[in-house]
Amino acid sequence: MGACHADGMSELTTALRGQLPDDAVLTDPDILGTYAHDMASFCPAGTPAAVVLPRTVEEVQHTLRTADELRVPVVPQGARTGLSGAANATDGCVLLSLVRMNRILEINPVDRIAVVEPGVVNATLSRAVNEHGLFYPPDPSSWEECTIGGNIGTASGGLCCVKYGVTAEYVLGLDVVLADGRLLSTGRRTAKGVAGYDLTRLIVGSEGSLGVVVRATLALKAEPPRQLALAAEFPSADAACDAVCRIMAAGHTPSLLELMDSTTLRAVNEMTRMGLPETTEALLLAAFDTPDPAPRLRAVGELCEAAGASAVVPAEDFAESELLLQARRAALTALDRVKGASMIDDVCVPRSRLADMLDGVARIAAEHSLTIGVCVHAGDGNTHPTVCFDAADEEEAHRARVSFDEIMALGLSLGGTITGEHGVGVLKRRRLAEELGPVGLELQRGIKSVFDPHGILNPGKVL
Amino acid sequence: MGACHADGMSELTTALRGQLPDDAVLTDPDILGTYAHDMASFCPAGTPAAVVLPRTVEEVQHTLRTADELRVPVVPQGARTGLSGAANATDGCVLLSLVRMNRILEINPVDRIAVVEPGVVNATLSRAVNEHGLFYPPDPSSWEECTIGGNIGTASGGLCCVKYGVTAEYVLGLDVVLADGRLLSTGRRTAKGVAGYDLTRLIVGSEGSLGVVVRATLALKAEPPRQLALAAEFPSADAACDAVCRIMAAGHTPSLLELMDSTTLRAVNEMTRMGLPETTEALLLAAFDTPDPAPRLRAVGELCEAAGASAVVPAEDFAESELLLQARRAALTALDRVKGASMIDDVCVPRSRLADMLDGVARIAAEHSLTIGVCVHAGDGNTHPTVCFDAADEEEAHRARVSFDEIMALGLSLGGTITGEHGVGVLKRRRLAEELGPVGLELQRGIKSVFDPHGILNPGKVL
The missing domain is CATH 3.40.462.10 (FAD-linked oxidases, C-terminal domain)
Incomplete structure (x- = not known):
């Protein structure tokens, strides 16, 4: 699946452009190069076939449907501040950058939730909810740049975690475009809920390998006093x-x-x-x-x-x-x-x-x-x-x-884990097998196959 | 798979007794009847073939291996205080009661964790950790009787949730016996961790349909002042x-x-x-x-x-x-x-x-x-x-x-969920499909197949 021939590339970009605005599909090699990797060291990046910058859920669906049909890998990206190479290009892939889907759709102080698109910058959301007396705790070091979609993909943490926990604990529900372009809604808007297996939590930290998050319902806390x-x-x-x-x-x-x-x-x-x-x-x-x-x-x-x-x-x-x-x-x-x-x-x-x-x-x-x-x-x-x-x-x-x-x-x-908050990406894949053990790894691969039977979503990452 | 013939039953109990102590396998119909259902109304219970009361992980593994080979359904049970019929017998099943695996294996005030077997009663654990100045928040109404394994199976809540959240938020890692008897270890002992897909959270609330929890590492909080x-x-x-x-x-x-x-x-x-x-x-x-x-x-x-x-x-x-x-x-x-x-x-x-x-x-x-x-x-x-x-x-x-x-x-x-903390069981199965939608349901079924290809684990519950 990795490589992609010249013909395939043009077939791909033609198909993508069929239902995407001109400015949403970039193919200039110089520009593609600037999107090819995140901030991790020692993680090789391939040469992407295109960068797609969707503005709507439908545009994400079209991109994935197209890639799935043509068996082209798709690498979802936020602000590329990640530290494990999870957002790095693979050869011939579509880099699907969610940064233009950056609207805060709702902030509700009674329900203490926010509904956002994945490209919203962490600091933008934090400041917006502060104005309502609310608090979105997760604060990775890159919070002025990184996106909520990226935070969800890597299940990122920050300085707040000792009291407030990690991103995963603030994700109540997700809209996710699957590998074949179908839209999945997981979770809820409510404070509690146990209806069926927890697919929301499965998506959080999956580094774009199970689906592409296009909307998130986030739990908020009341704003605490200054520390x-x-x-x-x-x-x-x-x-x-x-x-x-x-x-x-x-x-x-x-x-x-x-x-x-x-x-x-x-x-x-x-x-x-x-x-x-x-x-x-x-x-x-x-x-x-x-x-x-x-x-x-x-x-x-x-x-x-x-x-x-x-x-x-x-x-x-x-x-x-x-x-x-x-x-x-x-x-x-x-x-x-x-x-x-x-x-x-x-x-x-x-x-x-x-x-x-x-x-x-x-x-x-x-x-x-x-x-x-x-x-x-x-x-x-x-x-x-x-x-x-x-x-x-x-x-x-x-x-x-x-x-x-x-x-x-x-x-x-020492009874620890290889990654507390940065994720596995390319950097830690080998050691992941050791941490999970053969049974865990087999189940994780099985889950990956259920979500992404053709293996187009961020191949070579996590597992 | 539901029904089980007289021959099958004796083959089953013979195989079970091969590696289980005599007192761990019950077949007296009168006794079986007392184990056949939880506290839900309107949930029919079938006639079990046997009740198994293991004391060790190996005994759970033997039970599941046997049941999987013979294609006999297994219904895991705690204290049967559940309110959705999730612990109800299906015809010819093995009722796998974890109440004898009730040891608290570790309480660690520095790491703020407890390691427990599934049969520990919620109140027993709560009081034990209080003695170390620690607090295990989940407090379902049945806390004096219900087991931690049951709480994990149903992702139960309680009065504390408005501030402290539900059981799911306190489960860091699990040892789980899979349908085929293999042992899976998920999660961690650490405060944070994002290594691979979150299988721990997938098991929590799965009502025994993905595996049987035999050990849990739980997060604790510092004991707050009295309310x-x-x-x-x-x-x-x-x-x-x-x-x-x-x-x-x-x-x-x-x-x-x-x-x-x-x-x-x-x-x-x-x-x-x-x-x-x-x-x-x-x-x-x-x-x-x-x-x-x-x-x-x-x-x-x-x-x-x-x-x-x-x-x-x-x-x-x-x-x-x-x-x-x-x-x-x-x-x-x-x-x-x-x-x-x-x-x-x-x-x-x-x-x-x-x-x-x-x-x-x-x-x-x-x-x-x-x-x-x-x-x-x-x-x-x-x-x-x-x-x-x-x-x-x-x-x-x-x-x-x-x-x-x-x-x-x-x-x-009203944008809500059919179950905040009691689970789906038999009682709410039909409405679950409505809440999840066809895409979600299909993925949940796919996950079930990965964990339990022969469908022996609590069939007819949840999905």
């Missing part, structure tokens, strides 16, 4: 992980609980001149968005001190709180600059194993003589070891790739 | 529904928000002599489990008054709060006594349509000259219209059945 943060400095990553365990075991539910290791802190300092303490081996940020966060922050500060924190700095006000969080927000960009390129892993472990995970990553970094900075959504046990490397140095790039894989194996050995 | 309630009396159901909408639109997140109509109030009074106000047409109960609930209760009380409440009674202390909630807990038993039998529906609508739903149910009751009391998990829009009837009066029982069905149709017409 207030504290920072705690630790003489070792172990001590910081111990603090995380104490905080969670004591029954706290912070709105944010983030850990940065010394490599990350140095990189952030280098880039921002924030003057973070250079001798600190780990920094923990905790925040609460309750009406009266001060007593909770005090209690968390005391737990940090009990775990060996060398300093605890509670924010005096929201402005100071924001300043503390900026260090965390700058982390990935800063690590990217260390050696020019970086590769961000996404291994989630039970939070009781966080210290073992960080020890193991440090060992892997030393063994391969690599710089690996680790940011952690500590409340979730979701680590983002970020391997810094010089892309021009082939040998170093190879070591980076190997260490990336060893980090996944380490996570699995 | 404090208020009661508000309204001159009409409409006014009470208006209050619900005002409360939710104002951004409150109560830990409980329950509505009872006048029929229910009268029945509760009759049974308990609680002295609830007889002239009240609807009673709303709201509670908060935040550290300082008083200001929130005051605000909610004011919203109730603005919506026309004739009286607002905040509890002075926790004991008084419990007393208010007892009225709600007594509701279903009380309605059951009105005419000797009752049939509880479970239609969930967007909460903005609650008033229309209650109006419609009152109209249906009048049209059929029936008593229908309505309890509502109002924060979820999840109504439980309970049709009271005299089971000895065939004509009245028929009208009860018809009205039950009309209530589902009404819910669908």
Whole structure:
């Protein structure tokens, strides 16, 4: 199915243009190239046959019907901020970009739902619901660019998850165009519902391999008070992980609980001149968005001190709180600059194993003589070891790739998962088989066949 | 597949006993009869060939392998407190009761998880985790009897859902014995994870039709403060529904928000002599489990008054709060006594349509000259219209059945679902097709075939 001949291509574009406006089908090779991949490193991208930019459900249906008939692969795309290559082109494919379907169709404060098209940018939705006193929690780092459709495809998370969970928990119902062009409606507008198997949740995180989401009904929360943060400095990553365990075991539910290791802190300092303490081996940020966060922050500060924190700095006000969080927000960009390129892993472990995970990553970094900075959504046990490397140095790039894989194996050995929130894409396919085991993999393949018998939807991704 | 000949039966029990202890296979017809059905009305139960009561995963595997080879249907059961007939016997089936697999294997306060066997009773788990300062929210009415396996099978809810969601949101990972006896492990022990399609969520709510859950990893929350309630009396159901909408639109997140109509109030009074106000047409109960609930209760009380409440009674202390909630807990038993039998529906609508739903149910009751009391998990829009009837009066029982069905149709017409938390079972199968539509139904059947190619698992349920 992968390759596509010149004739096939023209047959494809002719068929597509039959029911799509001229500006919805792009075939200029230079333009196609700019759509060919997402933000993942080490993920090869093929040469697409066309980019289709539909504005309506019917246009998506026509595109899929056409591709299915001609057995042409279709790769659905949002803003291509993904980190696993799930949106990368395969040779001869149609890149189906949903970015023009970007309307917010409804915001309902009584039912606490929003109905949106897939191309709505996360930040646009977040701000729109805020105006109604509502809150759409999922906040991936790329929230100013990434689309809700992309978030659903990868089941993405963010800083909020320790309290508010991931995208999956906010998707109530979906309209999905199937591989053969038929329209499937899943789920509901109601707060609860158990009618039949949960196809909604099956689609979430399926990276466009089961169908193309064209409309989503999302659950919203009431907008909480602004969060207030504290920072705690630790003489070792172990001590910081111990603090995380104490905080969670004591029954706290912070709105944010983030850990940065010394490599990350140095990189952030280098880039921002924030003057973070250079001798600190780990920094923990905790925040609460309750009406009266001060007593909770005090209690968390005391737990940090009990775990060996060398300093605890509670924010005096929201402005100071924001300043503390900026260090965390700058982390990935800063690590990217260390050696020019970086590769961000996404291994989630039970939070009781966080210290073992960080020890193991440090060992892997030393063994391969690599710089690996680790940011952690500590409340979730979701680590983002970020391997810094010089892309021009082939040998170093190879070591980076190997260490990336060893980090996944380490996570699995600690009872974790190879991906907490970034998805499988091309990058983690091999390790997925290991995590799922043969029985799970066989069932997943069976489900794929039910939804997409000709295998046209994002082939070579996930499974 | 349904029926089973005398020879088949003895071949079956011989094969079962080959690898099961004597006391794990029951065939005495009198005993089998006591296992034949759950608590749903109007759901026929067949005659089982055997009851199997395994104590280990291997015993479940042997049972399923045997049944699959002999093409004998298997009906998994928990405490049989279900309300949709999902646990009812089909002719010649093996009733696979998981009640003896009732160990709590792990409670981990740092990872906030519990690992349990399916036969653990909900209340047993709830109390066990409380001792660690933890909280397992799902609280179906039958929580003192129902099992976690049954809760997972039906994706059950409870009073807590307005704030804490349903069972599905607390299931992180499952061990599942497939129809052919193979063991599938799904999901994770971690707070997050997006590795492959979400098979965990697919199993939850599948009523034993995709596999038999033999172990579950459950997410826990930190134990919240005790909840404090208020009661508000309204001159009409409409006014009470208006209050619900005002409360939710104002951004409150109560830990409980329950509505009872006048029929229910009268029945509760009759049974308990609680002295609830007889002239009240609807009673709303709201509670908060935040550290300082008083200001929130005051605000909610004011919203109730603005919506026309004739009286607002905040509890002075926790004991008084419990007393208010007892009225709600007594509701279903009380309605059951009105005419000797009752049939509880479970239609969930967007909460903005609650008033229309209650109006419609009152109209249906009048049209059929029936008593229908309505309890509502109002924060979820999840109504439980309970049709009271005299089971000895065939004509009245028929009208009860018809009205039950009309209530589902009404819910669908209001953008709702036929089941918020009780499941489909046998009772709602016909209406399920309507809710899912032909495309959804076809995909659900396809998934069923992937998991259970010979169709031995709980045939005739759900789909």
